[in-house]
Amino acid sequence: MAGTISTYVTFNGYTAEVLKHWQDVFGGELNLLTYGQTQMDPSAMPFEPPADSLAHGVLATPGGLISGGDSIDGEYPIRDTAYSMLYNAESVEDAQEKIAKLVDAGGEETMKFETAPWGGSYGQVFDKYGVMWSFSAE
CATH class of the missing domain: 3.30.720 (Signal recognition particle alu RNA binding heterodimer, srp9/1)
Incomplete structure (x- = not known):
């Protein structure tokens, strides 16, 4: 494997x-x-x-x-744009549903989910814990 x-x-x-x-x-x-x-x-x-x-x-x-x-020895910096969790959605609707759940729970959409230069759709959300989630859909 x-x-x-x-x-x-x-x-x-x-x-x-x-x-x-x-x-x-x-x-x-x-x-x-x-x-x-x-x-x-x-x-x-x-x-x-x-x-x-x-x-x-x-x-x-x-x-x-x-x-x-x-973590046992202290807090690590969370909110940053140097990394993100990338969710490759099954569809635009799937991505929009997940984005709405994160925003409704206290997250912040920082890049509107819309058509990207490469033809798919892309957007970004910081969840309520400060983790950046990138969303992509074809």
């Missing part, structure tokens, strides 16, 4: 909340594991995580995997 690339996100204590929100928007199956649920010996770890912190979560969407866990 060839290697694959998927996304891994880290938030300071609320990664499970983010993954649940994305499951509401994009669908899929979500599996969450807190440090308290692991069988790991706490003395074997280089830090002392709270038992309810997310050790590992996986959202298996129909289009791919998004994994993540809570």
